[in-house]
Amino acid sequence: MARTKEKQLISIVIPLYNEVESLNELYQQINEVVKANKYNYEIIFVDDGSDDGSLDVLKKLRQKDKNVKIISFRRNYGKSAALAVGFEHAKGDVVITMDADLQDDPHEIPNLLKKLNEGYDLVSGWKKKRYDPITKTIPSKIFNFTVSTLTGIKIHDFNCGLKAYRKSVTQDIKVYGELHRYLPVLAHWAGYKIGEVIVQHHPRKYGKTKFGISRFLKGFLDLLTVLFTTRYFKRPLHLFGTVGLLVFLLGFGITLYLSLLKIIEGIALSNRPLFILGIMLTIVGVQFISIGLLGEMITRAYQHLETYSIKEIHLD
Ligand code: UDP
Ligand code: MG
Secondary structure (H helix, E strand, C coil): CCCCCCCCEEEEEEEECCCCCCHHHHHHHHHHHHHHCCCEEEEEEEECCCCCCHHHHHHHHHHHCCCEEEEECCCCCCHHHHHHHHHHHCCCCEEEECCCCCCECHHHHHHHHHHHCCCCCEEEEECCCCCCCHHHHHHHHHHHHHHHHHHCCCCCCCCCCCEEEEHHHHHHCCCCCCHHHHHHHHHHHCCCCEEEEECCECCCCCCCCCCCCHHHHHHHHHHHHHHHHHHHCCCHHHHHHHHHHHHHHHHHHHHHHHHHHHHHHCCCCCCCHHHHHHHHHHHHHHHHHHHHHHHHHHHHHCHHHCCCCCCCCCCC
């Protein structure tokens, strides 16, 4: 159904974990923006198992304003889970996500929507000027550069909480574990068009960050998951087979070379560390290839679970 811009429903999805001091202020700011722009909207707060009274504050907001909706987890499941459930219940044609800690500015919503209407499916905020400690900004720069290089997606800030999605994207993309950092990557690989706008960022006013230093190790491991599941899921042998074959050939070459030396020149093999390296590489290479083959077998077995992101269907 083609809706006019005014009539489209906007779902604002906000994951939160122990953000009690920020919630009223956040609500006021959002209210200002949606009223000024006459949006048709809902605000879905996803309480990720807070134990600081956040839920009570949300319930008070809902008593006054039925546009406020609440989903509350029994325990803390993580930001990705909160987003996934928020996406599931969002009714909007467009879904906006933002953090609850007042670091993301609701006044950027119109800019995100404007960019989305230029023909993008997902528009990510770019905290060009960031108000975070240096221990976070520098690793984050490295993270963004790495992800952008490896995936070919030309955006600067993958993990910005402030994003706008077309409904089809939020319905299509499965975000679990801690993959929220990679939402643009998942969407890109499903064939969606990704855009970016520079957004205003603020220092954290209340409370403290919910992600410690472990975010970087986890983020890196998740990058492997994302690359593997999006690029190589359907062809594990391409990844493991290539690596395995190279390693095997190297190992085989070394052992062959040493064997020839032994046969032709009679040089003993027993005191040559290179020989051990050669044998090891040969074995590791064979193992990699075997893992690739096993991967192929598993992929075959689960072939029926394969999903494709379909844009339109015309059959009759
Ligand atoms: N958050 C959440 N569940 C968690 C951790 C965080 O819903 O387990 C929310 C948090 O309340 C905030 C957003 O995710 O609204 C971003 O978290 P935070 O501000 O701590 O991250 P940072 O800004 O330090 O990257
Ligand atoms: Mg924050």
